[in-house]
Amino acid sequence: MTDRKSRLAYVFIASFLVSGMAAGAEPLPVKESIDMDLYKRGLQNLKNVSPNTEGKPLTNSMPSALADHFISFLYGEVYESINLSPKNRELVLVAGLIALGDNTTELSVHINGALNSGWTALEMQEVMLQMSVYSGLPSSVNGMNTLKEVLDQRKQRGITDVTSPPLASKQKTEKSRLEVGSNQLEKLQVIEAKALQDAYKDVSPNFAKHVIEYAFGEILSRPTLDYQTREMITIAALTAMGATNQLKFHIQGALYLGIHSREIADIIILVGAYSGFPSMANATNALKEVLNKRK
Numbered sequence: 001m002t003d004r005k006s007r008l009a010y011v012f013i014a015s016f017l018v019s020g021m022a023a024g025a026e027p028l029p030v031k032e033s034i035d036m037d038l039y040k041r042g043l044q045n046l047k048n049v050s051p052n053t054e055g056k057p058l059t060n061s062m063p064s065a066l067a068d069h070f071i072s073f074l075y076g077e078v079y080e081s082i083n084l085s086p087k088n089r090e091l092v093l094v095a096g097l098i099a100l101g102d103n104t105t106e107l108s109v110h111i112n113g114a115l116n117s118g119w120t121a122l123e124m125q126e127v128m129l130q131m132s133v134y135s136g137l138p139s140s141v142n143g144m145n146t147l148k149e150v151l152d153q154r155k156q157r158g159i160t161d162v163t164s165p166p167l168a169s170k171q172k173t174e175k176s177r178l179e180v181g182s183n184q185l186e187k188l189q190v191i192e193a194k195a196l197q198d199a200y201k202d203v204s205p206n207f208a209k210h211v212i213e214y215a216f217g218e219i220l221s222r223p224t225l226d227y228q229t230r231e232m233i234t235i236a237a238l239t240a241m242g243a244t245n246q247l248k249f250h251i252q253g254a255l256y257l258g259i260h261s262r263e264i265a266d267i268i269i270l271v272g273a274y275s276g277f278p279s280m281a282n283a284t285n286a287l288k289e290v291l292n293k294r295k
Helices: 002-022 036-049 064-081 086-100 104-116 121-134 137-156 177-186 193-200 205-219 227-241 244-256 261-275 277-294
Strands: none
Touching (some): 036 064, 036 104, 086 104, 086 121, 086 137, 086 261, 104 121, 104 137, 121 137, 121 205, 121 227, 177 193, 177 205, 193 205, 227 244, 227 261, 227 277, 244 261, 261 277
16 A cells, blocks of 8 residues: 555656646756755865866766756765765775776766875775776776876876886785685685685686685785775775675675774765665665674
């Protein structure tokens, strides 16, 4: 009965809106249909993220109405409703935007924001490299190319970002990639490496091999970013991609590593504002499911 009432209410609202448009009803002017205080705060927040561009690459490519709502909602309402530090906020957005694909305009703004908030160019490289595991090599390459463009632009403005030692640097170890990857995987306390291998041995043993050796042994074990940070950007990427089952796995791991559930919820909201409310809802439900199982 409740569902039927909800459907009737939806039809009523839709009919009302359509009839209003058919009768020639005028939409409110944009400046009257947004919260001007949120808009002003959002504009200031956007300028804080990228003071040199002041958001112009974002807003210049949009119709003015869309730009006003974008600034008011994302940079005003969403930015001020979450408790992530400005530094972490920018990093997870970089990861989420890479995972979404070729969003170079907004990605360049948030790479600038991440660098301005204290992340180094080397740490940005690590984010791009890690995305090769979750959203694929093409997205990682797009991220690297955008990072290079941003660094070149910053250099022209007299900002020198340290880009050495080279990306290839890693901790020396006598352990095999399988050993390193197994140890790294098991730090999350979600599944043992052998159990992962056994789960896929009859279907695709190479899949488990690549997950353990490349994803966890080669990439996630690199020392430039700590494991908590790596899990935060992983959650951002998986939220953007709508990869719910994998998201549950990494939410469990993030909680075990000490990341608070509120931080995870904030990552989901922030990235979901870019990837859409359905992905935000799916990720929030995944978080809820994990938390309910831990009770």
